[in-house]
Amino acid sequence: MAFAAESTKERNEAASGLAAPAVIVEAVHKSFGNQHVLDGISLTVARGKTLAMLGRSGTGKSVLLRLIIGLEKPDTGSLQVLGRSLAGLTLDELGEVRLKMGFLFQNGALYDSMSVGENVAFPLRHHRHGLSNAEIVDRVKQLLDEVGMSRHLEKMPASLSGGMRKRVGLARALALDPEILLLDEPTAGLDPISSGEIDDLVLKLKTERKMTSVVVTHDMHSARTIADRLALLNHGRVAIEGTFDDLKQSQDPFVVEFLKHS
Amino acid sequence: MSSPGLTAAAGASPLEPEQKTFAQPAGPGLIFGFFEWFGDLGVFLWRVARAAVTPPYEWGELVRQLDETGAMSLPLVVMAGTAIGVVLSMEARYSLSRFGAKSLFPATLVYSVIQVMGPIITGLVVAGRVGAGIGAELASMKVTEQIDAIEASALNPYRFLAAPRILACILMLPLLTLAADISALMMGWVAQALVEPLSFRQFIDAGFAAAKFSAFLPPTFKTCVYGFIIGSIACFNGMRTRGGAEGVGRSATSSVVLGSLFVILADVVLVKFILVVFP
Numbered sequence: 001m002a003f004a005a006e007s008t009k010e011r012n013e014a015a016s017g018l019a020a021p022a023v024i025v026e027a028v029h030k031s032f033g034n035q036h037v038l039d040g041i042s043l044t045v046a047r048g049k050t051l052a053m054l055g056r057s058g059t060g061k062s063v064l065l066r067l068i069i070g071l072e073k074p075d076t077g078s079l080q081v082l083g084r085s086l087a088g089l090t091l092d093e094l095g096e097v098r099l100k101m102g103f104l105f106q107n108g109a110l111y112d113s114m115s116v117g118e119n120v121a122f123p124l125r126h127h128r129h130g131l132s133n134a135e136i137v138d139r140v141k142q143l144l145d146e147v148g149m150s151r152h153l154e155k156m157p158a159s160l161s162g163g164m165r166k167r168v169g170l171a172r173a174l175a176l177d178p179e180i181l182l183l184d185e186p187t188a189g190l191d192p193i194s195s196g197e198i199d200d201l202v203l204k205l206k207t208e209r210k211m212t213s214v215v216v217t218h219d220m221h222s223a224r225t226i227a228d229r230l231a232l233l234n235h236g237r238v239a240i241e242g243t244f245d246d247l248k249q250s251q252d253p254f255v256v257e258f259l260k261h262s
Numbered sequence: 263m264s265s266p267g268l269t270a271a272a273g274a275s276p277l278e279p280e281q282k283t284f285a286q287p288a289g290p291g292l293i294f295g296f297f298e299w300f301g302d303l304g305v306f307l308w309r310v311a312r313a314a315v316t317p318p319y320e321w322g323e324l325v326r327q328l329d330e331t332g333a334m335s336l337p338l339v340v341m342a343g344t345a346i347g348v349v350l351s352m353e354a355r356y357s358l359s360r361f362g363a364k365s366l367f368p369a370t371l372v373y374s375v376i377q378v379m380g381p382i383i384t385g386l387v388v389a390g391r392v393g394a395g396i397g398a399e400l401a402s403m404k405v406t407e408q409i410d411a412i413e414a415s416a417l418n419p420y421r422f423l424a425a426p427r428i429l430a431c432i433l434m435l436p437l438l439t440l441a442a443d444i445s446a447l448m449m450g451w452v453a454q455a456l457v458e459p460l461s462f463r464q465f466i467d468a469g470f471a472a473a474k475f476s477a478f479l480p481p482t483f484k485t486c487v488y489g490f491i492i493g494s495i496a497c498f499n500g501m502r503t504r505g506g507a508e509g510v511g512r513s514a515t516s517s518v519v520l521g522s523l524f525v526i527l528a529d530v531v532l533v534k535f536i537l538v539v540f541p
Contacts (some may be wrong), residue, residue: 069414091413092418095418098415105410105411105414112402112406123416127415176415
Protein backbone atom coordinates (compact mmCIF):
# COMPACT_ATOMS: atom_id res chain seq x y z
CA MET A 1 0.00 0.00 0.00
CA ALA A 2 1.30 3.45 -0.94
CA PHE A 3 0.73 4.91 2.52
CA ALA A 4 2.48 2.06 4.26
CA ALA A 5 5.34 2.45 1.81
CA GLU A 6 5.57 6.14 2.66
CA SER A 7 5.54 5.32 6.33
CA THR A 8 8.34 2.81 5.80
CA LYS A 9 10.23 5.37 3.75
CA GLU A 10 10.06 7.87 6.60
CA ARG A 11 11.32 5.22 8.99
CA ASN A 12 14.20 4.40 6.67
CA GLU A 13 15.09 8.06 6.39
CA ALA A 14 15.11 8.25 10.14
CA ALA A 15 17.39 5.25 10.35
CA SER A 16 19.82 6.78 7.89
CA GLY A 17 19.76 10.08 9.74
CA LEU A 18 18.26 12.07 6.86
CA ALA A 19 15.25 12.95 8.97
CA ALA A 20 14.52 12.24 12.60
CA PRO A 21 10.84 11.55 13.15
CA ALA A 22 9.37 12.87 16.36
CA VAL A 23 7.52 9.63 17.08
CA ILE A 24 8.09 6.10 15.82
CA VAL A 25 5.65 3.37 16.79
CA GLU A 26 6.80 -0.05 15.66
CA ALA A 27 4.65 -3.20 15.75
CA VAL A 28 3.05 -2.34 19.07
CA HIS A 29 0.61 -4.74 20.71
CA LYS A 30 -1.38 -3.81 23.78
CA SER A 31 -4.03 -5.78 25.64
CA PHE A 32 -6.10 -5.12 28.75
CA GLY A 33 -7.09 -8.48 30.14
CA ASN A 34 -8.69 -10.39 27.29
CA GLN A 35 -9.25 -7.26 25.25
CA HIS A 36 -6.65 -6.88 22.49
CA VAL A 37 -6.66 -3.13 21.86
CA LEU A 38 -3.63 -2.59 19.62
CA ASP A 39 -2.65 -5.31 17.20
CA GLY A 40 0.84 -4.66 15.88
CA ILE A 41 0.34 -1.00 15.03
CA SER A 42 3.13 0.95 13.34
CA LEU A 43 3.17 4.70 12.79
CA THR A 44 5.65 7.46 12.21
CA VAL A 45 5.13 11.16 12.90
CA ALA A 46 7.59 13.50 11.23
CA ARG A 47 8.92 16.48 13.18
CA GLY A 48 6.88 19.62 12.83
CA LYS A 49 3.93 17.76 11.33
CA THR A 50 0.46 17.01 12.62
CA LEU A 51 -1.00 13.52 12.53
CA ALA A 52 -4.69 13.03 13.20
CA MET A 53 -5.79 9.61 14.40
CA LEU A 54 -9.35 8.68 13.53
CA GLY A 55 -11.41 5.59 14.02
CA ARG A 56 -14.38 4.13 15.80
CA SER A 57 -14.58 4.35 19.57
CA GLY A 58 -12.54 1.66 21.31
CA THR A 59 -10.04 1.13 18.52
CA GLY A 60 -7.11 2.15 20.71
CA LYS A 61 -6.48 5.75 19.63
CA SER A 62 -6.28 7.14 23.17
CA VAL A 63 -4.28 4.11 24.30
CA LEU A 64 -1.74 4.87 21.59
CA LEU A 65 -1.40 8.45 22.87
CA ARG A 66 -0.87 7.13 26.40
CA LEU A 67 1.78 4.74 25.09
CA ILE A 68 3.62 7.58 23.38
CA ILE A 69 3.89 9.55 26.63
CA GLY A 70 4.69 6.41 28.63
CA LEU A 71 1.52 6.22 30.71
CA GLU A 72 1.03 2.71 29.36
CA LYS A 73 3.64 0.12 28.50
CA PRO A 74 3.37 -1.92 25.29
CA ASP A 75 3.05 -5.70 25.57
CA THR A 76 5.38 -6.04 22.60
CA GLY A 77 6.81 -3.66 20.04
CA SER A 78 8.79 -0.47 20.47
CA LEU A 79 8.24 3.26 20.74
CA GLN A 80 10.72 6.03 20.09
CA VAL A 81 10.12 9.66 20.96
CA LEU A 82 12.52 12.32 19.68
CA GLY A 83 15.06 9.62 18.94
CA ARG A 84 14.88 8.01 22.39
CA SER A 85 13.46 4.56 22.97
CA LEU A 86 10.96 4.40 25.83
CA ALA A 87 11.77 0.77 26.62
CA GLY A 88 13.31 0.21 30.06
CA LEU A 89 13.31 3.86 31.12
CA THR A 90 12.91 4.64 34.81
CA LEU A 91 10.20 7.11 35.87
CA ASP A 92 12.82 9.83 36.23
CA GLU A 93 14.34 9.06 32.81
CA LEU A 94 10.88 8.99 31.32
CA GLY A 95 10.34 12.38 32.94
CA GLU A 96 13.16 13.82 30.82
CA VAL A 97 11.32 12.72 27.66
CA ARG A 98 7.96 13.89 29.00
CA LEU A 99 9.35 17.38 29.57
CA LYS A 100 9.39 17.70 25.77
CA MET A 101 5.78 16.62 25.43
CA GLY A 102 2.47 18.21 26.30
CA PHE A 103 -0.62 16.08 26.83
CA LEU A 104 -4.22 17.24 26.68
CA PHE A 105 -6.45 14.66 28.37
CA GLN A 106 -9.91 13.92 27.06
CA ASN A 107 -11.62 15.56 30.05
CA GLY A 108 -8.90 18.06 30.83
CA ALA A 109 -7.70 16.22 33.97
CA LEU A 110 -7.36 19.52 35.84
CA TYR A 111 -6.18 19.36 39.45
CA ASP A 112 -9.43 20.07 41.26
CA SER A 113 -7.75 21.41 44.39
CA MET A 114 -6.11 24.21 42.36
CA SER A 115 -7.51 27.24 40.56
CA VAL A 116 -7.27 27.60 36.79
CA GLY A 117 -4.17 29.77 37.14
CA GLU A 118 -2.51 27.35 39.57
CA ASN A 119 -3.21 24.44 37.23
CA VAL A 120 -1.38 26.15 34.38
CA ALA A 121 1.39 27.32 36.70
CA PHE A 122 1.90 23.82 38.14
CA PRO A 123 4.40 22.52 35.53
CA LEU A 124 6.22 25.87 35.51
CA ARG A 125 6.65 25.90 39.29
CA HIS A 126 8.07 22.37 39.25
CA HIS A 127 10.28 22.53 36.17
CA ARG A 128 11.20 26.19 35.59
CA HIS A 129 12.94 26.99 38.84
CA GLY A 130 14.65 30.04 37.34
CA LEU A 131 11.38 31.86 36.82
CA SER A 132 10.22 34.39 39.40
CA ASN A 133 6.64 34.35 40.62
CA ALA A 134 5.83 37.43 38.51
CA GLU A 135 7.26 35.74 35.40
CA ILE A 136 5.20 32.62 36.07
CA VAL A 137 2.04 34.72 36.48
CA ASP A 138 2.78 36.54 33.21
CA ARG A 139 3.37 33.24 31.40
CA VAL A 140 0.16 31.77 32.82
CA LYS A 141 -1.84 34.81 31.67
CA GLN A 142 -0.29 34.57 28.22
CA LEU A 143 -1.10 30.86 27.93
CA LEU A 144 -4.66 31.33 29.13
CA ASP A 145 -5.06 34.22 26.73
CA GLU A 146 -4.05 31.95 23.86
CA VAL A 147 -6.91 29.59 24.68
CA GLY A 148 -9.37 32.37 25.50
CA MET A 149 -9.50 31.66 29.23
CA SER A 150 -7.60 34.60 30.74
CA ARG A 151 -10.78 35.98 32.38
CA HIS A 152 -11.15 32.76 34.39
CA LEU A 153 -7.74 32.75 36.10
CA GLU A 154 -9.11 32.54 39.64
CA LYS A 155 -11.92 30.06 39.02
CA MET A 156 -11.85 26.51 40.33
CA PRO A 157 -12.15 23.62 37.83
CA ALA A 158 -15.47 22.51 39.33
CA SER A 159 -17.08 25.75 38.15
CA LEU A 160 -15.95 25.33 34.53
CA SER A 161 -17.83 23.75 31.64
CA GLY A 162 -16.34 20.73 29.86
CA GLY A 163 -15.08 22.86 26.99
CA MET A 164 -13.49 25.39 29.34
CA ARG A 165 -11.74 22.62 31.26
CA LYS A 166 -10.37 21.31 28.01
CA ARG A 167 -9.02 24.72 27.03
CA VAL A 168 -7.33 25.14 30.42
CA GLY A 169 -5.90 21.64 29.98
CA LEU A 170 -4.49 22.73 26.64
CA ALA A 171 -2.91 25.82 28.21
CA ARG A 172 -1.31 23.57 30.85
CA ALA A 173 -0.06 21.19 28.16
CA LEU A 174 1.64 24.13 26.42
CA ALA A 175 3.19 25.54 29.60
CA LEU A 176 6.62 23.99 29.15
CA ASP A 177 6.73 24.85 25.45
CA PRO A 178 6.82 21.20 24.36
CA GLU A 179 8.21 19.88 21.09
CA ILE A 180 5.37 17.38 20.77
CA LEU A 181 1.74 18.00 21.60
CA LEU A 182 -0.56 15.03 22.20
CA LEU A 183 -4.22 15.94 22.05
CA ASP A 184 -6.98 13.55 23.03
CA GLU A 185 -10.17 14.77 21.39
CA PRO A 186 -9.38 18.50 21.77
CA THR A 187 -12.56 19.72 20.11
CA ALA A 188 -15.08 17.19 21.45
CA GLY A 189 -17.86 18.94 23.33
CA LEU A 190 -16.79 22.40 22.18
CA ASP A 191 -19.00 24.84 20.35
CA PRO A 192 -18.01 25.47 16.70
CA ILE A 193 -16.34 28.80 17.50
CA SER A 194 -14.23 27.39 20.35
CA SER A 195 -13.47 24.36 18.22
CA GLY A 196 -12.25 26.62 15.41
CA GLU A 197 -10.10 28.57 17.90
CA ILE A 198 -8.41 25.35 19.07
CA ASP A 199 -7.77 24.37 15.45
CA ASP A 200 -6.29 27.79 14.77
CA LEU A 201 -4.08 27.48 17.83
CA VAL A 202 -2.75 24.06 16.76
CA LEU A 203 -2.06 25.43 13.28
CA LYS A 204 -0.33 28.47 14.77
CA LEU A 205 1.85 26.25 16.97
CA LYS A 206 2.83 24.22 13.94
CA THR A 207 3.64 27.26 11.83
CA GLU A 208 5.35 29.43 14.43
CA ARG A 209 6.98 26.88 16.73
CA LYS A 210 7.30 23.91 14.34
CA MET A 211 5.47 21.88 16.96
CA THR A 212 4.71 18.23 16.23
CA SER A 213 1.17 17.20 17.12
CA VAL A 214 -0.65 13.91 17.38
CA VAL A 215 -4.38 14.46 17.60
CA VAL A 216 -7.03 11.89 18.42
CA THR A 217 -10.34 13.14 17.09
CA HIS A 218 -13.74 12.18 15.77
CA ASP A 219 -14.10 15.60 14.21
CA MET A 220 -13.27 15.10 10.53
CA HIS A 221 -13.52 18.82 9.80
CA SER A 222 -10.97 19.56 12.50
CA ALA A 223 -8.71 16.71 11.37
CA ARG A 224 -8.83 17.96 7.81
CA THR A 225 -8.03 21.51 8.94
CA ILE A 226 -5.07 20.85 11.21
CA ALA A 227 -3.50 17.57 10.10
CA ASP A 228 -0.84 16.97 7.48
CA ARG A 229 -1.63 13.28 7.58
CA LEU A 230 -4.49 11.21 8.87
CA ALA A 231 -4.37 7.65 10.18
CA LEU A 232 -7.58 5.68 10.31
CA LEU A 233 -7.48 2.90 12.90
CA ASN A 234 -9.56 -0.23 12.75
CA HIS A 235 -9.32 -3.25 15.07
CA GLY A 236 -6.05 -2.05 16.58
CA ARG A 237 -4.29 -1.52 13.28
CA VAL A 238 -3.83 1.34 10.84
CA ALA A 239 -6.40 0.75 8.12
CA ILE A 240 -5.02 3.61 6.06
CA GLU A 241 -2.60 6.49 6.55
CA GLY A 242 -2.15 9.48 4.29
CA THR A 243 -3.52 12.88 3.37
CA PHE A 244 -7.24 13.57 3.36
CA ASP A 245 -7.24 13.17 -0.42
CA ASP A 246 -5.58 9.77 -0.05
CA LEU A 247 -8.36 8.68 2.28
CA LYS A 248 -11.01 10.02 -0.08
CA GLN A 249 -9.60 8.06 -2.98
CA SER A 250 -9.38 4.81 -1.06
CA GLN A 251 -11.61 1.96 -2.17
CA ASP A 252 -11.26 0.14 1.17
CA PRO A 253 -14.85 -0.59 2.32
CA PHE A 254 -14.12 0.46 5.93
CA VAL A 255 -12.56 3.76 4.82
CA VAL A 256 -15.42 4.46 2.44
CA GLU A 257 -17.97 3.66 5.17
CA PHE A 258 -16.14 5.80 7.75
CA LEU A 259 -15.88 8.82 5.45
CA LYS A 260 -19.51 8.45 4.43
CA HIS A 261 -20.60 8.94 8.04
CA SER A 262 -18.05 11.62 8.96
CA MET B 263 20.35 7.01 36.81
CA SER B 264 18.99 3.56 36.56
CA SER B 265 16.79 2.19 39.24
CA PRO B 266 15.60 -1.33 38.60
CA GLY B 267 12.69 -0.91 40.93
CA LEU B 268 11.33 1.87 38.82
CA THR B 269 12.20 0.35 35.48
CA ALA B 270 8.75 -1.06 34.95
CA ALA B 271 7.17 2.15 36.08
CA ALA B 272 6.20 3.27 32.60
CA GLY B 273 2.77 1.79 32.65
CA ALA B 274 3.17 1.34 36.39
CA SER B 275 2.11 -2.23 36.83
CA PRO B 276 0.88 -2.26 40.44
CA LEU B 277 -1.21 0.83 39.80
CA GLU B 278 -2.62 -0.16 36.47
CA PRO B 279 -4.41 -3.49 36.75
CA GLU B 280 -8.06 -3.56 37.69
CA GLN B 281 -8.53 -2.79 41.34
CA LYS B 282 -8.01 -5.74 43.58
CA THR B 283 -8.35 -5.27 47.29
CA PHE B 284 -7.14 -7.58 49.97
CA ALA B 285 -10.75 -8.15 50.93
CA GLN B 286 -11.85 -8.82 47.37
CA PRO B 287 -9.08 -10.62 45.46
CA ALA B 288 -9.87 -10.84 41.77
CA GLY B 289 -7.41 -13.62 40.98
CA PRO B 290 -8.31 -17.26 40.52
CA GLY B 291 -8.32 -17.86 44.27
CA LEU B 292 -8.08 -16.28 47.67
CA ILE B 293 -4.48 -17.36 48.18
CA PHE B 294 -3.42 -16.07 44.77
CA GLY B 295 -5.14 -12.75 45.45
CA PHE B 296 -3.57 -12.55 48.91
CA PHE B 297 -0.02 -12.95 47.61
CA GLU B 298 -0.64 -10.75 44.57
CA TRP B 299 -1.93 -7.95 46.80
CA PHE B 300 1.10 -8.12 49.07
CA GLY B 301 3.43 -8.38 46.07
CA ASP B 302 1.95 -5.25 44.52
CA LEU B 303 2.16 -3.46 47.88
CA GLY B 304 5.84 -4.41 48.13
CA VAL B 305 6.60 -3.05 44.67
CA PHE B 306 4.66 0.11 45.49
CA LEU B 307 6.60 0.67 48.73
CA TRP B 308 9.91 0.08 46.98
CA ARG B 309 9.05 2.74 44.41
CA VAL B 310 7.97 5.18 47.11
CA ALA B 311 11.17 4.55 49.07
CA ARG B 312 13.33 5.12 45.99
CA ALA B 313 11.45 8.27 45.10
CA ALA B 314 11.53 9.59 48.68
CA VAL B 315 15.30 9.39 49.12
CA THR B 316 16.26 10.88 45.76
CA PRO B 317 15.97 14.63 45.02
CA PRO B 318 14.08 16.77 44.28
CA TYR B 319 12.33 16.66 47.65
CA GLU B 320 8.75 17.86 47.85
CA TRP B 321 9.08 19.97 51.02
CA GLY B 322 6.06 22.14 50.25
CA GLU B 323 3.81 19.13 49.79
CA LEU B 324 5.22 17.55 52.98
CA VAL B 325 4.37 20.66 55.02
CA ARG B 326 0.85 20.68 53.56
CA GLN B 327 0.41 17.03 54.48
CA LEU B 328 1.81 17.56 58.00
CA ASP B 329 -0.88 20.19 58.48
CA GLU B 330 -3.57 17.98 56.94
CA THR B 331 -2.58 14.91 58.96
CA GLY B 332 -1.56 16.55 62.21
CA ALA B 333 -3.36 19.82 62.79
CA MET B 334 -6.61 18.69 61.17
CA SER B 335 -6.68 15.43 63.16
CA LEU B 336 -5.85 17.08 66.49
CA PRO B 337 -9.41 17.95 67.62
CA LEU B 338 -10.67 14.44 66.87
CA VAL B 339 -7.73 12.79 68.63
CA VAL B 340 -8.11 15.05 71.67
CA MET B 341 -11.84 14.27 71.87
CA ALA B 342 -11.18 10.54 71.60
CA GLY B 343 -8.49 10.84 74.29
CA THR B 344 -10.84 12.77 76.52
CA ALA B 345 -13.55 10.13 76.25
CA ILE B 346 -11.10 7.30 76.84
CA GLY B 347 -9.68 9.08 79.89
CA VAL B 348 -13.11 9.45 81.47
CA VAL B 349 -14.11 5.84 80.72
CA LEU B 350 -10.83 4.43 82.01
CA SER B 351 -11.06 6.57 85.13
CA MET B 352 -14.57 5.31 85.95
CA GLU B 353 -13.73 1.68 85.18
CA ALA B 354 -10.43 1.75 87.07
CA ARG B 355 -11.95 3.37 90.15
CA TYR B 356 -14.72 0.77 90.27
CA SER B 357 -12.43 -2.22 89.71
CA LEU B 358 -9.68 -1.09 92.06
CA SER B 359 -12.19 -0.28 94.81
CA ARG B 360 -13.47 -3.85 94.71
CA PHE B 361 -9.98 -5.14 95.46
CA GLY B 362 -9.12 -2.43 97.94
CA ALA B 363 -6.41 -1.06 95.69
CA LYS B 364 -7.67 2.49 95.19
CA SER B 365 -4.21 3.86 95.89
CA LEU B 366 -3.08 2.31 92.60
CA PHE B 367 -5.57 4.41 90.64
CA PRO B 368 -3.13 7.08 89.36
CA ALA B 369 -0.51 4.54 88.26
CA THR B 370 -3.13 2.32 86.64
CA LEU B 371 -4.54 5.22 84.67
CA VAL B 372 -1.13 6.53 83.59
CA TYR B 373 0.12 3.12 82.48
CA SER B 374 -3.05 2.07 80.71
CA VAL B 375 -3.33 5.38 78.86
CA ILE B 376 0.28 5.84 77.85
CA GLN B 377 1.24 2.25 77.17
CA VAL B 378 -1.96 0.85 75.69
CA MET B 379 -4.97 3.04 75.02
CA GLY B 380 -3.36 6.29 73.83
CA PRO B 381 -1.36 4.76 70.97
CA ILE B 382 -4.03 2.36 69.73
CA ILE B 383 -6.89 4.87 69.95
CA THR B 384 -4.80 7.45 68.10
CA GLY B 385 -3.89 4.86 65.48
CA LEU B 386 -7.52 3.89 64.90
CA VAL B 387 -8.80 7.46 64.84
CA VAL B 388 -6.13 8.50 62.33
CA ALA B 389 -6.74 5.35 60.28
CA GLY B 390 -10.36 6.45 60.03
CA ARG B 391 -9.90 10.13 59.32
CA VAL B 392 -6.62 10.31 57.45
CA GLY B 393 -6.81 6.85 55.85
CA ALA B 394 -10.21 7.58 54.35
CA GLY B 395 -9.12 11.07 53.33
CA ILE B 396 -5.97 9.95 51.54
CA GLY B 397 -7.66 6.91 50.00
CA ALA B 398 -10.57 8.93 48.63
CA GLU B 399 -8.45 11.88 47.49
CA LEU B 400 -5.94 9.78 45.56
CA ALA B 401 -8.67 7.49 44.21
CA SER B 402 -10.57 10.49 42.92
CA MET B 403 -7.39 11.86 41.35
CA LYS B 404 -6.74 8.49 39.75
CA VAL B 405 -10.16 8.04 38.13
CA THR B 406 -10.19 11.62 36.83
CA GLU B 407 -6.70 11.12 35.33
CA GLN B 408 -5.15 13.77 37.60
CA ILE B 409 -2.42 11.33 38.63
CA ASP B 410 -1.76 10.61 34.96
CA ALA B 411 -1.59 14.37 34.40
CA ILE B 412 1.04 14.65 37.14
CA GLU B 413 3.05 11.90 35.44
CA ALA B 414 2.57 13.51 32.05
CA SER B 415 3.94 16.73 33.58
CA ALA B 416 7.20 14.81 34.17
CA LEU B 417 6.64 14.50 37.92
CA ASN B 418 7.01 11.25 39.80
CA PRO B 419 3.66 10.58 41.55
CA TYR B 420 5.36 8.32 44.08
CA ARG B 421 7.56 11.28 45.08
CA PHE B 422 4.94 13.98 44.76
CA LEU B 423 1.86 12.23 46.16
CA ALA B 424 2.72 9.09 48.12
CA ALA B 425 6.00 9.92 49.88
CA PRO B 426 4.85 13.18 51.57
CA ARG B 427 1.60 11.59 52.77
CA ILE B 428 3.29 8.51 54.22
CA LEU B 429 6.05 10.58 55.81
CA ALA B 430 3.51 12.99 57.31
CA CYS B 431 1.64 10.07 58.88
CA ILE B 432 4.89 8.66 60.31
CA LEU B 433 5.92 12.02 61.79
CA MET B 434 2.55 13.11 63.14
CA LEU B 435 1.33 9.90 64.82
CA PRO B 436 3.65 10.17 67.89
CA LEU B 437 2.72 13.84 68.36
CA LEU B 438 -0.97 13.08 68.08
CA THR B 439 -0.49 10.21 70.52
CA LEU B 440 1.03 12.62 73.04
CA ALA B 441 -2.00 14.88 72.59
CA ALA B 442 -4.33 11.91 73.16
CA ASP B 443 -2.33 10.82 76.23
CA ILE B 444 -2.39 14.29 77.78
CA SER B 445 -6.12 14.80 77.19
CA ALA B 446 -6.92 11.30 78.50
CA LEU B 447 -4.87 11.84 81.69
CA MET B 448 -6.31 15.28 82.26
CA MET B 449 -9.90 14.13 81.89
CA GLY B 450 -9.19 10.93 83.81
CA TRP B 451 -8.01 13.05 86.70
CA VAL B 452 -11.01 15.41 86.38
CA ALA B 453 -13.41 12.44 86.43
CA GLN B 454 -11.73 11.13 89.57
CA ALA B 455 -11.47 14.53 91.25
CA LEU B 456 -15.18 15.10 90.81
CA VAL B 457 -15.87 12.02 92.92
CA GLU B 458 -13.06 12.15 95.46
CA PRO B 459 -10.70 15.00 96.25
CA LEU B 460 -7.40 14.42 94.46
CA SER B 461 -5.06 17.22 93.50
CA PHE B 462 -3.48 17.17 90.08
CA ARG B 463 -0.04 17.23 91.71
CA GLN B 464 -0.88 14.13 93.81
CA PHE B 465 -2.27 12.38 90.77
CA ILE B 466 0.84 13.04 88.66
CA ASP B 467 3.31 12.24 91.46
CA ALA B 468 1.59 8.94 92.27
CA GLY B 469 1.03 8.03 88.66
CA PHE B 470 4.60 8.55 87.53
CA ALA B 471 6.29 7.51 90.80
CA ALA B 472 7.47 4.10 89.68
CA ALA B 473 7.73 4.93 86.01
CA LYS B 474 10.90 5.43 84.08
CA PHE B 475 10.95 7.89 81.21
CA SER B 476 12.07 5.08 78.91
CA ALA B 477 8.92 3.11 79.72
CA PHE B 478 6.87 5.69 77.87
CA LEU B 479 9.07 6.24 74.81
CA PRO B 480 8.62 2.88 73.01
CA PRO B 481 4.78 2.89 73.23
CA THR B 482 4.69 6.45 71.90
CA PHE B 483 7.18 5.94 69.11
CA LYS B 484 5.67 2.63 68.01
CA THR B 485 2.93 4.78 66.51
CA CYS B 486 5.42 5.72 63.77
CA VAL B 487 4.79 2.17 62.53
CA TYR B 488 1.05 2.81 62.67
CA GLY B 489 1.58 5.97 60.62
CA PHE B 490 3.59 4.05 58.05
CA ILE B 491 0.84 1.43 57.79
CA ILE B 492 -2.01 3.95 57.54
CA GLY B 493 -0.26 6.15 54.97
CA SER B 494 1.06 3.28 52.86
CA ILE B 495 -2.21 1.38 52.62
CA ALA B 496 -4.24 4.51 51.88
CA CYS B 497 -1.83 5.70 49.16
CA PHE B 498 -1.56 2.21 47.67
CA ASN B 499 -5.33 1.73 47.53
CA GLY B 500 -5.94 5.22 46.23
CA MET B 501 -3.35 5.17 43.47
CA ARG B 502 -4.50 1.86 42.00
CA THR B 503 -8.20 2.70 41.92
CA ARG B 504 -10.31 1.76 38.93
CA GLY B 505 -14.00 2.12 38.25
CA GLY B 506 -15.25 5.66 38.74
CA ALA B 507 -17.26 6.72 41.79
CA GLU B 508 -17.74 3.13 42.91
CA GLY B 509 -13.98 2.59 42.82
CA VAL B 510 -13.40 5.75 44.87
CA GLY B 511 -15.80 4.53 47.54
CA ARG B 512 -14.20 1.11 47.53
CA SER B 513 -10.72 2.60 47.96
CA ALA B 514 -11.77 4.86 50.83
CA THR B 515 -13.48 1.98 52.61
CA SER B 516 -10.66 -0.49 52.14
CA SER B 517 -8.12 2.14 53.26
CA VAL B 518 -9.94 2.49 56.58
CA VAL B 519 -10.71 -1.19 57.06
CA LEU B 520 -7.27 -2.50 56.12
CA GLY B 521 -5.48 0.38 57.85
CA SER B 522 -7.32 -0.28 61.12
CA LEU B 523 -6.86 -4.04 60.85
CA PHE B 524 -3.13 -3.82 60.20
CA VAL B 525 -2.68 -1.25 62.99
CA ILE B 526 -4.24 -3.71 65.46
CA LEU B 527 -2.18 -6.61 64.10
CA ALA B 528 0.97 -4.50 64.25
CA ASP B 529 0.16 -3.62 67.86
CA VAL B 530 0.26 -7.31 68.79
CA VAL B 531 3.72 -7.66 67.29
CA LEU B 532 5.01 -4.34 68.64
CA VAL B 533 3.86 -4.98 72.20
CA LYS B 534 5.74 -8.28 72.22
CA PHE B 535 8.75 -6.62 70.62
CA ILE B 536 8.78 -3.82 73.20
CA LEU B 537 8.42 -6.27 76.10
CA VAL B 538 11.40 -8.24 74.81
CA VAL B 539 13.66 -5.36 73.83
CA PHE B 540 12.71 -2.91 76.65
CA PRO B 541 11.93 -5.29 79.57
